[in-house]
Amino acid sequence: MKDRFYRILTVLSKGLGLWLFRLVAWGIASGYFFLFPSRVAVSTRFYRALFPARSGAYHLFCTWKQFHRFTHVFLDRLLPDEDYPLEIVRDGAAHLEQAIEEKGGGILLMSHLGNWELAAQMLLKLYGGVYPDMKLLLYLGRKHKEQIEGRQKQELAARGIEIVAVAPDGASPADLVDGIHFLKKGGLVSMTGDRRWWEEQRYVPVRFLGHEARLPEAPFVLSLLSGTPIYIFFAYREARRTYRLRILPPLHLKTAQRSDRQNVIRRAAQVYADHLEEMVREAPFEWFHFEPFLGRELS
Numbered sequence: 001m002k003d004r005f006y007r008i009l010t011v012l013s014k015g016l017g018l019w020l021f022r023l024v025a026w027g028i029a030s031g032y033f034f035l036f037p038s039r040v041a042v043s044t045r046f047y048r049a050l051f052p053a054r055s056g057a058y059h060l061f062c063t064w065k066q067f068h069r070f071t072h073v074f075l076d077r078l079l080p081d082e083d084y085p086l087e088i089v090r091d092g093a094a095h096l097e098q099a100i101e102e103k104g105g106g107i108l109l110m111s112h113l114g115n116w117e118l119a120a121q122m123l124l125k126l127y128g129g130v131y132p133d134m135k136l137l138l139y140l141g142r143k144h145k146e147q148i149e150g151r152q153k154q155e156l157a158a159r160g161i162e163i164v165a166v167a168p169d170g171a172s173p174a175d176l177v178d179g180i181h182f183l184k185k186g187g188l189v190s191m192t193g194d195r196r197w198w199e200e201q202r203y204v205p206v207r208f209l210g211h212e213a214r215l216p217e218a219p220f221v222l223s224l225l226s227g228t229p230i231y232i233f234f235a236y237r238e239a240r241r242t243y244r245l246r247i248l249p250p251l252h253l254k255t256a257q258r259s260d261r262q263n264v265i266r267r268a269a270q271v272y273a274d275h276l277e278e279m280v281r282e283a284p285f286e287w288f289h290f291e292p293f294l295g296r297e298l299s
Contacts, residue, residue, distance in 0.1 A: 010078055021078065025071035033067050042292055043067075049209040049294055050284055062284065069285045072237055073115050079241075088122055089238065092247040095231060099250070100131045103186030105228040106250065109193040109219050109272060112289035113279050114236030114243070120161055120190065122235065122245065135187035137162040137179065139218075166197045176222065183226040190233075191219045193272050194289060204266055205295075206273035209280075212295035213273065220265040223253045230268065232275050236286040248275060 013021035033040060043063040044056075051058065076086070099106040110116055120138060127134055138161055162182070164175055179189050196203060196216045203214035223230050229250035238244045251271060255264045280287050 013078065018075070018079075021075060022071075025074060026068060029067040029071050033064055039290055042290060045294060046209075046287065046289075047284070049211055050280065052210075065285050066287065069237075070288050073118075073288070076115070076118060076237070076241070085241070086118075086122070087242040088126065089242065089244045090126075090247075091244065092249070093126075093245070095249055096233075096247045097127070099188065099229075099231065100127060100134050105183035105186050105226065106188055107183070107219055107223055107228060107230045108188055108190040108233040109230050110190055110233050110235070111192055111194045111276055111279075112287065113234055113276065113283065114286050114288070116190075116192065116235070118243065119233070119235030119245070122243065124161065135162070135182065135185070137164060137182050137187055137189045139164050139166060139175075139179065139189065139191045176218070176225075179222055180226045183222070183228045189222070191216075191222075193219055193232075193269075194276060194293065195291065204269040206266075206270050207298055208273045208277055209294065211297050213293055214295065215269050215273065217265060217269075220253060220268050223251075223268075224255065224261065224264070229253075230272075232272055234275075234279050236279075236283050238283075246279075 009021060009024055040060075040063055043066055044059045047054075047059040047062040047066075048056075051062070096106075096108075110119065116138075120136065123136060124134075140163060164178060166175060183189055193215055194213075196214065197218075202217040204217050204220065206213050206215055219230065229252045231250055232248040234244075234246040236244060251268055253264050253268050255261050
């Protein structure tokens with residue numbers, strides 16, 4: 001969505017009613033479904049792997065539903081919380097609260113299941129007042145000619161969330177060093193674990209839905225180098241204006257010798273992939289990963 005168009009639509013919807021936003025968003029999602037067959041193919045392949053016993057027509061239906069469910073990301077971002085409050089259901093909150101209280105640092109390993117931006121805002125809403133010295137840093141990919149995404153990042157920064165936008169041609173060593181220093185000062189670093197920032201980025205092969213998937217190595221390397229645990233974290237829309245936050249127990253990556261580092265990383269990455277597979281089965285239409293993700297089919 002172009003930034004100027006989104007701004008105009010937001011103003012008109014607030015004046016005329018949310019029906020306008022829903023109608024326009026429905027039309028845009030339908031247009032993507034009919035006009036971008038390559039994106040449809042990515043999603044139908046995902047749903048074919050998720051529901052192998054169902055028909056091709058059902059996989060297309062799932063893709064249609066996924067495209068239209070994605071519009072809720074923009075709608076929930078538009079609605080003011082004072083008029084349309086979000087209900088937040090928390091699972092495993094004690095794990096995160098302990099990490100904040102102990103100020104030992106930690107990596108929030110997120111995904112494209114749900115809404116990463118609202119997740120960051122919800123964390124501040126839930127814990128910012130209780131823990132005013134809580135520090136949160138987000139690693140985000142920086143897209144070419146980004147518009148709405150760029151404004152969102154500015155808004156997050158204005159709310160006290162530090163942003164590291166990684167260039168399309170790769171992260172600089174300074175980006176990772178900043179993250180290590182941030183973690184060692186007791187901050188929380190949020191990263192997505194299911195998408196690489198650039199094509200040549202180092203990856204870890206895992207099994208996901210019976211296929212090979214390539215996860216970025218960076219979060220696991222950052223955990224090893226900083227000595228801080230990984231908290232696998234999901235935030236997804238469960239019902240209208242209701243989001244569920246699920247934080248899993250800390251995953252500690254430790255190795256006695258350098259030669260065992262890759263094995264430790266592979267095991268941790270597979271743990272993440274297994275939990276991600278469990279979650280997409282639980283909330284299949286909250287999967288908003290529109291880039292190719294599934295690789296070759298595994299026996």
